[in-house]
Amino acid sequence: MADNNSSAGGEVSLKQINDKVIIVQILVIIFLCINLLLIVTFFRKECFYTTARYILFAVTLLSDSFILLMSNILLIMNHFNFTIQVWLCIIISVVVLLYVIVTPVTLTAMTLERFVAICMPLRHAELCSTRSTIHCILIIHGLSSVRCIVILSAFFASASLSVYKQSKVCSVEMFMLYRWHDHLRSAVSQFYFLIMCIIIVFSYVKIMKVAKAASGENKKSTWKGLRTVILHGFQLLLCLIQLWCPLIEAAVFQIDLMLFINVRYATYILFNVTPKCLSPLIYGLRDETFFNALKNYVFFGFCYLFLCWIHKLTTHCCCCLIFFGSFCLH
Template structure:
């Protein structure tokens, strides 16, 4: 029992804090690198029917699953052991702790209780209205086989799922702040981890949907072979991988840099608690700029190609190209709003330094415009404008009571 309770049993224990941080960072990089490989191979196994009936591949998939579980559990032990090791607090961490413990971090905070209640009520109405729409559209997607076999609708459903997740988690943060509920930073980090991935997921998925429309209109003969169900699922996995990279990097940095006392400190949840150093803030801005630039180039390229296709098209084909161009234009607006959400913290920092009076109204406007309404455009673009999907929606809204709609939805 003495040996088991001894501090020597801590994983990666070292008397040198720098050596400990280095070891911990190496473990995180290696563990998550191999987990991504295992998950991708498991996806390949489940995607092909021939592998399901082969004993060799079944055993191989079982090995991959067990290896992934062992890696995750081992990494959990490493994290737990790391949090029990005292690391000196640097100046940057102390600054982050002061920021995160400040009452200014309350979302939608206002000195006037009536104004705060009105703002919170507005958020609740908007969030749950759009969440209900998204859930109903997801129900429609899963209820019709034709939608589940179309790459465009698969990406659309993934967007709806991510938007609903982000809206619910954001609303949870709003409610926690409204009731002045402070929770430990370690719990907030888990919440911010999922929110960070969800925020990144939407613009990447919309970009994939723009490319799908480009292939459908500019390369119609190859569209059936390119836009398959398997490739849509593979695209979603790639989107998740790219969305997770920056969030995992921030998680590793805050885990290595911040002391254990930082994770036990009560706080209100926002992604800024994961940005504990000044250079990390700059890196966050740089990554956001790169994302915006790359996505803007892809969307402009697709739109330019559709413009050229519209000039060369005629008759019914011209109408289809024009509709695709309008869809792409709406995607551009949605992408702008989604990407603008990444810039909100930096806009608010500038406003806070200039005027405390303007800070609360600007933050509330940014929250409504860039967090809520940017997530409301997905149902408009594909759910209501798409003829087949809108007919299916009407069919299920009427509880399958219209024979004319039943013929279209079957």
């Protein structure tokens, strides 16, 4: 009887984990489809890919979509205990570690763009030109790669050559061979976000001063920019908590395995998947120009699908009528 109960409990636990994985797949597919729709809309109008804030918005969409896809693949591999060689995991992890930071750094750059637009309007066209934005994207990727280089350098300095030939379940935690590796990763992440928070607060205070001094339409535009900065700050907070999650999970793992699984699932949904849907909310829906383009694209897309359906229906009807007519003549 005890054996039956324990096996039944194991089946329930496995079923719960499977249900959770299915829920994650549904959420990831939904957010990827939304991001894909926004990316297609971005490339449909010239004013979007020649304006700094829309270009940076597209960078966040691509970065979020890529991280969602890669983290989901790693989640499935971990769920089924699928092992790969360490050297291949290093290549995958380089990309993941890079683009986890690209999004918050890009959000900070978008905050600075709003600061320049509102507080330095006469220099906005010069500082936020298309050429300058391309250079900014390269700088963003360069700054974002520092954390990845630090983490992997510590791993390369500590790991023996035999480690690279082993097969393991791929995760970033695999590179944390010693306790000080965790502390180093945490220190670098917190340094990033200290700088980002300073920039956010600085931009907020400066825009607030301009908002109080502005009047009429200019004041309305300034307060809209201020709300955008606040939303960027909230999204950065979620990203910061996401980088603290490994420390929380490591502490929970020492207490109970099932609690660790539940906590990891909750943190993945709240602090990994959720921030990825805030970018579409901030710029895809709140921005009037982008929202109108998106609305028209979706409307005409549905119209096109409807016309295709009507065309196929009439074609089949005509074929049936021709066949029936020929049958009657015979």
